[in-house]
Amino acid sequence: MEGVSTQGVLSHLSLLEVQARSRKCQPQQPSRVKELKAKAEALRVQKEQLKAEIETHKNLHKLRASMDNQCTNEEEEKEEEEMEVDSENSQLLRLMARHTQLKDLLQAHHIIGGYNVVKTRQGKGLCVSLATAYEGVYLETYNLELDLKPRLRISRHNLPPFIPLSSLAEQSSMQTDMRTLLDPLSRHLNAFAGRKQQLKLVKDLHKSVEVMESNVLCSLLVLMFTVPKEKTAVLCSLEYTDHTRCLPTQVSFDCNDKKLPDSPEWKKSHSLLMETPVHKALTNMRKMGNIV
Structure with missing residues (x-):
């Protein structure tokens, strides 16, 4: 009898457990309704936003057409009446239309190479x-x-x-x-x-460097430096045979000290003049102590 009673209690408890699980799995009707209402509201807001964007694009299209075709004042006023917007919104739309117009012009400018x-x-x-x-x-x-x-x-x-x-x-x-x-x-x-501007910067920034020779194309430049320690004069010739570049194609030094151009310091100066604009190279050469 005791075994039967125990089995009956266990069966009853098992039934209660199944019922409890069943209630947990069932959606709460009020919360489900609330969730659907929130989703419907979000969709409604999204719909209104899309309608506003469509209307804005229509108005922008009208304004762009007006600007591109250079409408008369009467035609512009008619467009404004059709849009039925207040003055503040009208000004904002005009600014937006002008912005898109300028973007299109910049794109066209880029397409033709910036000319x-x-x-x-x-x-x-x-x-x-x-x-x-x-x-x-x-x-x-x-x-x-x-x-x-x-x-x-x-x-x-x-x-x-x-x-x-x-x-x-x-x-x-x-x-x-x-x-x-x-x-x-x-x-x-x-x-x-660029070559002409470099020559100007040499004259403005490096008073101790004397420009001995240059031509109208600025494809030849002869400078005279002074070496600080020996007070030796050095002639530097820069040739720009590639007229599509601002950097020289050949650099040479001439001075009484024949060993000077082959020294490590002046080899570095040679590289500077070949690889950097002349006014910047002279600044570095002065910092290195190669010229006054």
């Missing part, structure tokens, strides 16, 4: 501006005017006469790709501007 191009003579010609810069400083800007018909050709320019424009044009495929002319031309102009 400023404007139409001339009622679309019969183009004027390309080629700006030069060195070490982050903008220098001279040169202009190249081209005729479009009957075929593309250079009509006028203000480039220095020693820039080989004719040979660059002959070597290019300018009829199908203008950048085959503009890119090498820009390299020539920027290299010349």
